[in-house]
Amino acid sequence: MSLFDDKADMVDQPKNEQGLNDGNGWHAEKGLGGEERRPLGMVVSGSLTEGMEVRLDGNTSIEKVKVGTFINIQGRDLQFFGVLTDVSLNSTDPSLRLTPPDVSNPFVFDVVSGTTAYGTITVEPMLTLSNDPIEAMDGPMPSKTIPPHFSKVSTASEDDIQKIFGSEDDSHFYIGNPLDMETKLCLNIEEFIKRSNGVFGKSGTGKTFLTRLLLIGILQNGTASNLVFDMHGEYGWKGTSEGSYEVKGLKQLFSSKVAVFSLDDESSRRRGLTPDYVVRIGYDEIEPEDILILQESLGLSPVAADAANSLKRELGKHWLSKFLDLPGGDEFNELATKINVHNGALSALKNRLSRLQNFDFIDRNTGHNSFNQILQYLDRGMHVVLEFGRYGNNLAAYMLVANLLTRRIYDRYVELKELAMGDPAQEPRPLVITIEEAHKFLSPALADQTIFGNIARELRKYNVTLLIVDQRPSGIDDEVMSQLGTKIACLLDNDKDTDAVLTGVSGSRKLRAVLARLESKQQALVFGHSVPMPVVIKTRDYGTPESYKELGFKDEVEVAGQVEQDIEDLFGPGS
């Protein structure tokens, strides 16, 4: 046996009596899964609030450890799991900075590296799991203590990931891989749909891809329905990737479960898609509250927006069409006096609201049934994607429709839920509403007044939750942000946005470093109710034939084969 093997403990690793070091240096431990724990070093100091300081082994290259890596710390009675939050260089001798050793001599360099000069990492302990198999059956618990000195630290194995995050099954959806690992990391999709959630990230960081995966997860789980307000036509039939190749949308992958509704059938037809339903909205369906949410996009003053309420009181159900039809002059002035609004303000309101006439999907018919159609599809367990076509770039149209439909869904679900209190069979199917540009709906000024604020805060009780997709989380009301169950954050580099996303998360100061250093594509920090601890993932592949197959998609040949097989099974061979 070589000197190095025999004396590694004496040379660069203090002895400890717990047998944590086997005297031959750390050996990689094989978990039950394929991926092994890679030894990193040992705990030398730390606290629960500041995280554990881990001294790296002389053999571990500091360049190979990355912030955000999922870490295992082997304590005496407990295993700890945490996230690597910082990497630093240290030395045993403060004079090293002033008089560095002669590292041009390779021998001196080899000796000094890992001894006098060494690397440390900071690990934030998040979860503990008992080493006792019986106690471990309770599953991972939040970390309320820290591992002792000299505990062995390594990267987590595939087995660790599965113990903590669960393995892929009906309630666990494979969302991506931990950093530098091939292991599947799963999100508890049942927990996910119980609360409102958010996907955040700068433009082009993969929010849409992640959201599409989450929608598929919800769809495959089958507990809830999706209603997607698809601003840019990315989810329904097909989407585009950053590499500008096309990827399949939900309808292509799961045609029997997904209905595409469109506000702009011309656009749909141009793209070769026949929508399941073309949505039309009557003026009488628009409420003053819908106007309120358009305040910013239509450039209305608060007084003018408030005047809509008075108009409704004065003019009744068809207030909007009546108001828009109103000629100027005495009749107009009379109305202004009656509802006690300044002439000028009312006139401005009329001007701005007349822009709604440009939207072809709004008309004067009163018999539209779009809302009920959507609800029927949702009741049947279908998933509805509402495409906006050419209105996708018109924020006013998007907000108007999303708010209007959601408000009515809200009313309906409250009603159904109340019915269900008397008859549990009436329990409405859980619904997840996906909205983009969420900060426009949920800004601090509007969150109290719009339906989305209500849903984010409490509609969980009525089986409706939101999936918020946004690039400017700092624009969203704090109260709404704090109520989000799971947050998935892609790269954010604005301090305010980072703060907003991390509000209320333990160890947020350290997670900031992780969040700010995500790669600009395909990486995200996931934390909240549906994962036991914050973790950085590399988003699962989407867009390749293999990825579709993994998601359960069958191409025409396979479907034909399946049909033949079914016929054979039913009627016997040769039929």
Place this chain on the structure above:
Amino acid sequence: MNEANGTAATTTATRLGEVIEGSTTEFRTHCYDLYAAPPLGSLVRCGDRNSIYGIVCNVSTQSIDPSRHAIPRGRDAENEDEIYQDNPQLNRLLYTQFQAVIVGYNDGETTRRYLPPFPPRIHSFVYQCESEEVRAFSESLDFLPVLLSAPIDAQDDVIASFLRIAGACHDDGREFLVNAGKALATLMAGQLPRLNNVLRRMSS
């Protein structure tokens, strides 16, 4: 692990001289022959039973009679050897002695790399350790703290010399030296310039 076996006295190890002064931490050996001391940093062993290991830390040659100093004799000599040939009495009037710092002992079963319970006896035979014995002794670097705390002059040179000699006895000498260097770096924390000096001497 191969343990250095103290009973290796039965091997053909070169006998150098006898102990003429001993303490718990070091012993002095009077060499049988003039200039027959081992090089600085060599591992020596004294005692046939319960041998004690030392590392040569000081070598000196002087007159047997302290009141009679050596005087120059070679004004007309062609070379230095001629002086000794012309004055054969010199081999009797001068003697060589060396001091060794004690770094371990063998209790008959195991080699221990720390100070022995008793110092070596006077007139114990002193042997120069062979390459295999040096390798076995340096399998563990536990003796380094003893060596570092020994009250000897030119300590850094002694350490570097010993490690260089020991390195040559190992199959992978460089790996041995790197590990020894790392052990020294840990023990000499806060003494960076000194560590630098030792490492430079070890590598040259």
